[in-house]
Amino acid sequence: RKEVEQDPGPFNVPEGATVAFNCTYSNSASQSFFWYRQDCRKEPKLLMSVYSSGNEDGRFTAQLNRASQYISLLIRDSKLSDSATYLCVVNAAPDQFYFGTGTSLTVIP
Amino acid sequence: GAVVSQHPSRVICKSGTSVKIECRSLDFQATTMFWYRQFPKKSLMLMATSNEGSKATYEQGVEKDKFLINHASLTLSTLTVTSAHPEDSSFYICSARGRGLSYEQYFGPGTRLTVT
Numbered sequence: 001r002k003e004v005e006q007d008p009g010p011f012n013v014p015e016g017a018t019v020a021f022n023c024t025y026s027n028s029a030s031q032s033f034f035w036y037r038q039d040c041r042k043e044p045k046l047l048m049s050v051y052s053s054g055n056e057d058g059r060f061t062a063q064l065n066r067a068s069q070y071i072s073l074l075i076r077d078s079k080l081s082d083s084a085t086y087l088c089v090v091n092a093a094p095d096q097f098y099f100g101t102g103t104s105l106t107v108i109p
Numbered sequence: 110g111a112v113v114s115q116h117p118s119r120v121i122c123k124s125g126t127s128v129k130i131e132c133r134s135l136d137f138q139a140t141t142m143f144w145y146r147q148f149p150k151k152s153l154m155l156m157a158t159s160n161e162g163s164k165a166t167y168e169q170g171v172e173k174d175k176f177l178i179n180h181a182s183l184t185l186s187t188l189t190v191t192s193a194h195p196e197d198s199s200f201y202i203c204s205a206r207g208r209g210l211s212y213e214q215y216f217g218p219g220t221r222l223t224v225t
Contacts, residue, residue, distance in 0.1 A: 101152040
């Protein structure tokens with residue numbers, strides 16, 4: 001079983017739509033969780049850390065469900081500029097990071 | 110956020126030559142740096158983890174004699190691709206994690222290596 005599993009998509013949504021991505025992880029001892037955004041031919045950029053209580057940053061909401069071992073990212077009011085690949089990253093130990101394969105999002109005008 | 114630079118951003122070299130890629134943390138001390146490679150439309154693949162002042166830990170299947178990693182200071186790690194071959198052509202990305210920055214990784218802009 002993979003450490004982190006993520007639906008690769010692609011997700012094609014119209015502008016203004018709400019879209020949600022989930023990511024499951026296998027190591028119940030994992031401590032830190034992140035969502036990164038990667039544009040084509042660019043490096044990943046940290047979008048948000050995911051906290052136990054859930055956190056929101058503008059149109060983006062991240063949640064963690066430890067019981068079911070998944071994290072989610074919700075994007076409201078999608079913009080064309082949100083088109084990218086979204087990577088979930090799980091930190092299982094101080095120098096052990098596991099990446100999902102990424103979920104591709106295309107926002108259509 | 111923390112800034113990581115990487116140099117060069119693009120390099121084209123001939124088969125058999127060696128290429129050095131530098132990764133620097135500009136505004137924080139990077140206790141740990143990671144090196145990844147990424148093929149088109151594929152996920153990041155961790156190559157090795159390096160801690161300042163100690164030998165890098167390589168992932169299974171990554172040849173340590175081919176991909177030499179040096180993490181000589183808290184702000185600099187280098188990856189040298191030795192005797193490069195066309196199959197080494199890829200996008201190489203470093204990331205750094207700093208003391209006191211929780212467990213977030215900050216990525217460099219990547220180096221696109223083409224071996225002809």
